[in-house]
Amino acid sequence: MLHIGCHLSFSKGFLHMGKEAVSIGADTFQFFTRNPRGGNAKTWNSDDALALRELMRNENFAPVLAHAPYTLNPCSQTPETVDFAKRAFSEDLRNLELIPEAMYNFHPGSHTGAGTERGIAMIADLLNEFVTTGTKTTVLLETMAGKGSEVGKSFEELASILSLAQAKEKIGICLDTCHVYDGGYDLRDNLEMVLEQFDRIIGLSKLRAVHLNDSKNPIGSRKDRHEKIGEGSIGIEAFAKIINHPALRNLPFFLETPNELPGYQKEIETLRALYRE
Ligand code: FE
Numbered sequence: 001m002l003h004i005g006c007h008l009s010f011s012k013g014f015l016h017m018g019k020e021a022v023s024i025g026a027d028t029f030q031f032f033t034r035n036p037r038g039g040n041a042k043t044w045n046s047d048d049a050l051a052l053r054e055l056m057r058n059e060n061f062a063p064v065l066a067h068a069p070y071t072l073n074p075c076s077q078t079p080e081t082v083d084f085a086k087r088a089f090s091e092d093l094r095n096l097e098l099i100p101e102a103m104y105n106f107h108p109g110s111h112t113g114a115g116t117e118r119g120i121a122m123i124a125d126l127l128n129e130f131v132t133t134g135t136k137t138t139v140l141l142e143t144m145a146g147k148g149s150e151v152g153k154s155f156e157e158l159a160s161i162l163s164l165a166q167a168k169e170k171i172g173i174c175l176d177t178c179h180v181y182d183g184g185y186d187l188r189d190n191l192e193m194v195l196e197q198f199d200r201i202i203g204l205s206k207l208r209a210v211h212l213n214d215s216k217n218p219i220g221s222r223k224d225r226h227e228k229i230g231e232g233s234i235g236i237e238a239f240a241k242i243i244n245h246p247a248l249r250n251l252p253f254f255l256e257t258p259n260e261l262p263g264y265q266k267e268i269e270t271l272r273a274l275y276r277e
């Protein structure tokens with residue numbers, strides 16, 4: 001069974017997202033914990049969260065993915081930005097206790113000039129301050145394209161963050177196909193080698209989710225511009241291999257392609273048809 005969903009808007013609440021997912025043939029979804037460009041979280045409604053959990057059980061959902069805001073940057077050189085990162089991260093984790101079936105994904109951060117090594121240390125500090133063995137939610141570091149001063153653009157950088165983290169069993173990786181391709185990994189023509197590298201440097205057991213996006217740009221471009229599945233430089237044949245690969249096929253896949261609901265529905269249909277049961 002292919003576990004697949006897409007990014008949905010949280011504006012009408014949890015149960016609404018669950019129903020929307022079901023209506024487009026998805027069995028999971030992703031949502032922003034708060035406005036992606038910053039700001040405060042709205043209060044999470046615990047009855048609404050319970051209703052979603054019931055729907056997830058009835059519809060055999062895979063784990064859902066809560067995405068931190070893009071403005072969450074634990075390795076900024078601006079102290080106020082780091083303060084916001086800590087506040088948002090800890091608040092989000094507290095709120096997520098309402099939905100134990102959710103994982104929490106965040107962009108490791110941009111070092112804004114201090115250098116990758118310092119960035120890695122600051123990201124690990126955030127994890128070690130708020131993710132302990134008692135933390136309920138699994139936290140995922142997303143693979144990044146490497147635009148600007150982004151940290152997490154190589155498997156080595158992600159492995160360094162993980163190696164400094166204390167509650168290792170609570171921390172995993174979300175692989176974004178567009179980001180990894182833009183970062184220079186040839187998922188299109190050499191998937192096997194990319195996954196071997198991932199396994200050697202990070203360990204495939206750390207991989208917990210996949211963001212499924214085509215890319216508007218060529219390999220190594222470090223641009224991070226998502227394209228619809230099959231309409232970008234990665235291409236549909238590569239996606240057929242990705243969703244069926246033994247190391248990936250049981251993970252939850254999340255579309256973050258430039259689509260409204262009908263477009264997502266079509267992509268989910270296309271990918272389900274390509275999945276070998
Ligand atoms: Fe992301």
Ligand code: FE
Pocket residue numbers: 142176211256
């Ligand atoms: Fe992503």
Ligand code: ZN
Pocket residue numbers: 176178179224225226
């Ligand atoms: Zn992206």
